[in-house]
Amino acid sequence: MEAGNNIKKKSTLVPEPALRRMPCYLAYLKLEHHKGSQYVSSTLIARDNGVDPTQVTKDLSYTGITGKTRVGYEVEPLINALEDFLGFRVMDEAYLFGAGSLGTALLHDHGLVQYGLKIVSAFDVNPPVIGHSIGGVSIAHVDEFLKKQEHGTRIGILTVPAANAQEVAHMMIANGIKAIWNFTPVRIAVPEGIVVQNTSLYAHLAVMFNRLNSLEAPAPAEDAD
């Protein structure tokens, strides 16, 4: 994987559900590759991923790879194409804002690098953490970010308290950040041309609770005549 400020390949706008399925296909294909499979059919990918085969074919066509009649997709080239397409093979650098509980967890996460994201600096305002290093990344005061004139880094991870989210987002954008991975529960307002990706564990938790509770809920009573 290349490091530095390589620009990821310009990609066309792909529907979000397809983009969300692709890393699952990738993980699946890597397992198949590990098991020694050379080819895998769209029917098999569909069955094991709980997706319609036509959907699989359409999703994978975005990578530019098509399956062969009868044998399906060649596993290794498809893995490479998916990784390329998803931008996982070129390393992007990111700054992290807010090295608290969640920020620390992200700084310790080795998985991000495998997906093409390297946190190169973290910024906070809390004196006890400034000057320390977490997961090999040093924590500086946000003033240091403001002092930097040139930022090759275009991605900022936002893990500050909700009350500071908008103000920190403004500061990030004013100083060159183009994409914000927002973990705060605040729907931050940004000017046009700035990418925001909101991520919440709790939103998924709410869905899980709802699904679980609806399983356990008594069946609705039949209408009496």
Ligand SMILES: NC(=O)c1ccc[n+]([C@@H]2O[C@H](COP(=O)([O-])OP(=O)(O)OC[C@H]3O[C@@H](n4cnc5c(N)ncnc54)[C@H](O)[C@@H]3O)[C@@H](O)[C@H]2O)c1
């Ligand atoms: N998306 C999720 O799934 C998820 C999960 C947990 C927490 N969160 C959210 O993530 C955020 C952080 O949560 P936490 O538990 O790590 O909180 P925390 O209080 O442990 O950490 C927040 C950090 O931000 C720093 N900070 C405050 N103001 C700042 C500023 N202006 N500039 C830079 N740093 C600043 C604080 O000093 C602290 O170190 C919160 O908004 C929380 O709601 C989201």
